[in-house]
Amino acid sequence: MSSVGERHGEATPVGVVVAEVTESELDGAELLRRLGDSSDGAVIVFEGRVRDHNGGRVVVRLHYDAYAGMAADVLQEISREALARTGASAIGVQHRIGSLEPPSVSLVVAVSAAHRRPAYEASAYVIEELKRRLPLWKREEYADGTSEWLGGHTPEAGARGDAMVMRGTE
Amino acid sequence: MSSVGERHGEATPVGVVVAEVTESELDGAELLRRLGDSSDGAVIVFEGRVRDHNGGRVVVRLHYDAYAGMAADVLQEISREALARTGASAIGVQHRIGSLEPPSVSLVVAVSAAHRRPAYEASAYVIEELKRRLPLWKREEYADGTSEWLGGHTPEAGARGDAMVMRGTE
Amino acid sequence: MSGRFPVHVQLFGKHREIVGSSVVELELEAGGTVADLRGLLAAHPVLGGWLGGCAIAVNRRYERDESVVAVGDEVAIIPPVAGG
Amino acid sequence: MSGRFPVHVQLFGKHREIVGSSVVELELEAGGTVADLRGLLAAHPVLGGWLGGCAIAVNRRYERDESVVAVGDEVAIIPPVAGG
Numbered sequence: 001m002s003s004v005g006e007r008h009g010e011a012t013p014v015g016v017v018v019a020e021v022t023e024s025e026l027d028g029a030e031l032l033r034r035l036g037d038s039s040d041g042a043v044i045v046f047e048g049r050v051r052d053h054n055g056g057r058v059v060v061r062l063h064y065d066a067y068a069g070m071a072a073d074v075l076q077e078i079s080r081e082a083l084a085r086t087g088a089s090a091i092g093v094q095h096r097i098g099s100l101e102p103p104s105v106s107l108v109v110a111v112s113a114a115h116r117r118p119a120y121e122a123s124a125y126v127i128e129e130l131k132r133r134l135p136l137w138k139r140e141e142y143a144d145g146t147s148e149w150l151g152g153h154t155p156e157a158g159a160r161g162d163a164m165v166m167r168g169t170e
Numbered sequence: 171m172s173s174v175g176e177r178h179g180e181a182t183p184v185g186v187v188v189a190e191v192t193e194s195e196l197d198g199a200e201l202l203r204r205l206g207d208s209s210d211g212a213v214i215v216f217e218g219r220v221r222d223h224n225g226g227r228v229v230v231r232l233h234y235d236a237y238a239g240m241a242a243d244v245l246q247e248i249s250r251e252a253l254a255r256t257g258a259s260a261i262g263v264q265h266r267i268g269s270l271e272p273p274s275v276s277l278v279v280a281v282s283a284a285h286r287r288p289a290y291e292a293s294a295y296v297i298e299e300l301k302r303r304l305p306l307w308k309r310e311e312y313a314d315g316t317s318e319w320l321g322g323h324t325p326e327a328g329a330r331g332d333a334m335v336m337r338g339t340e
Numbered sequence: 341m342s343g344r345f346p347v348h349v350q351l352f353g354k355h356r357e358i359v360g361s362s363v364v365e366l367e368l369e370a371g372g373t374v375a376d377l378r379g380l381l382a383a384h385p386v387l388g389g390w391l392g393g394c395a396i397a398v399n400r401r402y403e404r405d406e407s408v409v410a411v412g413d414e415v416a417i418i419p420p421v422a423g424g
Numbered sequence: 425m426s427g428r429f430p431v432h433v434q435l436f437g438k439h440r441e442i443v444g445s446s447v448v449e450l451e452l453e454a455g456g457t458v459a460d461l462r463g464l465l466a467a468h469p470v471l472g473g474w475l476g477g478c479a480i481a482v483n484r485r486y487e488r489d490e491s492v493v494a495v496g497d498e499v500a501i502i503p504p505v506a507g508g
Contacts, residue, residue, distance in 0.1 A: 029199035038222040038272045052208040070400035102208045136423040137353030149354040152422030154393040157404040240484035304507040307437030319438040322506030324477040327488040
């Protein structure tokens with residue numbers, strides 16, 4: 001894996017390896033292998049998986065819908081913010097869309113960094129922020145044949161962390 | 171993977187899947203596959219890897235020495251504490267010993283949980299605590315042929331988190 | 341610029357389901373803002389009751405009520421998001 | 425119990441290197457504690473200068489200075505640990 005900048009420095013930003021919304025099956029192991037060069041002492045992979053129950057109801061399927069074009073931009077933006085805030089060296093993030101059955105992987109967030117703390121911080125930041133502003137929705141389908149769109153967060157205009165940008169009349 | 175307790179409850183403790191010190195090569199992907207049943211919405215795998223530099227010096231090899239019998243007990247104990255504190259459902263932790271070259275994996279910590287927060291908390295707890303009290307040492311070997319045992323933490327007697335146990339005359 | 345221009349508002353999640361379409365077409369006055377767009381959406385017979393907690397994205401960015409919408413802008417209503 | 429008994433103290437990391445062995449043998453008085461053991465180690469010609477920040481493990485648990493060491497206990501000096 002190629003790196004940018006000093007080979008033996010503490011900060012070797014490799015950047016955003018992948019930031020995508022996809023209908024393909026996800027595999028955290030793939031990013032675990034791809035991320036990290038020889039100056040990275042820590043790699044963390046988070047997999048979000050579809051659970052077979054929620055709030056006491058049996059879940060048979062989760063359907064994810066996304067504003068695909070915007071979602072990829074938002075994932076890219078969140079990843080860059082996480083790198084800038086924490087000094088982590090590389091991030092890969094993938095969110096699956098379509099119909100998923102338990103225990104399919106719906107989300108993979110992978111981070112590499114020189115040390116463990118920036119790796120944890122970047123990983124948590126990406127997940128918290130994507131829950132806040134990734135234009136993506138899920139409908140749970142239950143064993144009794146009913147289904148429900150799950151409530152979530154209202155994204156804030158201009159809420160782009162360190163990189164707040166306004167537009168229009170302001 | 172078998173689980174203990176309620177299949178659809180929020181807390182289904184599966185326990186400590188593995189807690190070992192080993193001379194064999196480590197692979198986080200293996201635990202990523204093993205951990206998590208259909209009630210777990212989050213799986214995190216942390217890989218600690220040998221870096222090719224430290225404090226400005228080029229590292230060619232890291233030699234890990236352990237008090238093997240005790241180390242396995244300590245990993246088991248830390249893992250149980252992490253499960254009890256966070257409500258995570260399963261943990262696997264492996265530390266490699268012997269001579270490792272960059273970017274070999276020296277440590278794998280894998281956690282599954284119903285939700286992401288307990289997964290992160292348990293993962294961080296295991297790593298922080300093992301750095302505090304796992305009887306294991308590392309000697310860095312540098313490009314110039316010199317080597318050095320790295321300084322670390324002094325383990326505290328009775329420092330066993332929630333499960334503090336005394337012995338002897340007290 | 342004067343007069344009215346068409347805006348194709350993209351729908352997602354529950355909105356798409358209740359409207360039975362992935363887009364609604366509205367007409368905005370020149371110089372119209374995100375707030376004006378929200379006013380038109382509130383008057384929509386089906387969507388009107390389902391705008392609580394929604395954001396508006398213009399050209400793939402979340403925009404404040406004061407932002408002006410221009411001819412050709414890509415506009416979408418974003419119901420509360422729930423990724424992960 | 426009275427008299428003295430042998431204690432085989434396991435060494436690790438730098439200790440093993442400087443002593444050139446994985447064990448040192450000491451004799452402890454019956455009823456002797458971890459503190460007594462530390463006293464004997466401090467008098468060791470090689471180890472004496474390398475005990476800063478070390479813990480003592482008895483039967484694979486870190487023990488306080490007051491803890492009594494008994495015949496047959498598994499004893500080890502634990503230099504500052506550095507896992508990860």
